[in-house]
Structure formats: C-alpha cells, structure tokens
Amino acid sequence: MSVMVRSIGMRALRAGIVAAALLAVAPVVISQPPALAALGDNDYPTAARADYVFACMASNGQTSEALERCACSIDVIASIMPYDRYVQAETVLRMRLVGGEKSALFRGGQEVTAMVDELRRAQAEGEVRCF
Numbered sequence: 601m602s603v604m605v606r607s608i609g610m611r612a613l614r615a616g617i618v619a620a621a622l623l624a625v626a627p628v629v630i631s632q633p634p635a636l637a638a639l640g641d642n643d644y645p646t647a648a649r650a651d652y653v654f655a656c657m658a659s660n661g662q663t664s665e666a667l668e669r670c671a672c673s674i675d676v677i678a679s680i681m682p683y684d685r686y687v688q689a690e691t692v693l694r695m696r697l698v699g700g701e702k703s704a705l706f707r708g709g710q711e712v713t714a715m716v717d718e719l720r721r722a723q724a725e726g727e728v729r730c731f
Contacts, residue, residue: 643683649674660731673726680722689719 649671656670657663677686692715695706706712 644674644678644686645683648683648686649678652677669730672730673723676726676729677719677722680725681718685715685718686722689715692716693719 652674653667653670656673657666660666660670681689692706692712695703697703
C-alpha cells in the first residue's frame with residue numbers, strides 16, 4: 601500500500617512540475633486576443649485573471665452576477681497597473697501572512713508599502729466601478 605501511495609505522490613509531483621513549467625512558458629507562447637488588446641496594455645495571463653476571479657467569487661458569492669463583477673474588477677486592475685507590479689504586490693501581501701522573521705522584510709519599508717498601496721488603490725477602483 602505504501603508503494604502505491606509513493607507512486608501516486610511521485611506522479612502528482614511530476615504533474616505539478618510540468619504544470620509549473622507550462623505556466624511559466626504560457627505567457628510567452630499565448631498571444632493576446634484582439635478583444636483584450638482594446639483594453640490597452642493588458643499583459644495579465646488568463647490564469648492570473650482566473651485566479652483573481654475565483655477568489656473574488658469565493659468572497660462575493662458563486663453567482664453569475666458575482667462572476668461579471670469580479671471579471672470587471674480584474675479588468676480595471678489590469679488597466680491601472682502592469683502585471684509585473686501586480687505580481688510583486690500580491691507576493692508581498694502573501695508573504696505578510698507568513699509568520700517569523702523571514703517575512704519581516706515584507707512588512708515594512710517605503711518601497712514595499714508603495715507596492716501594496718498601488719494594488720489596494722487599483723482594487724478599490726475596481727470595486728467602485730464594478731460593484
């Protein structure tokens with residue numbers, strides 16, 4: 601039984617590594633649809649948008665109305681800040697949830713605070729426009 605569990609664990613690990621590699625390459629391979637190009641500089645990968653929408657819907661209800669509003673919100677955020685700054689700010693916010701002294705770097709400092717403030721302003725604008 602333990603051999604089977606290890607085998608399943610190794611397959612899951614390999615699948616995770618392959619998925620991570622594909623996600624790393626996907627933004628380079630996938631071109632931007634014309635409908636999204638009309639939104640301006642829109643470099644947010646679909647997976648990042650979907651992740652945001654799923655989390656937003658978990659907070660606002662699993663309805664079609666919530667789907668529309670959450671999709672609108674990430675579109676607003678994407679129109680305000682480039683994807684690389686969004687990722688940096690999201691990383692800071694996630695690292696702030698980790699305890700210990702290693703996460704202290706993400707709790708203070710003007711540059712780190714400015715990144716988070718920019719994301720929070722973009723999120724607030726998305727809420728104003730979409731909710």
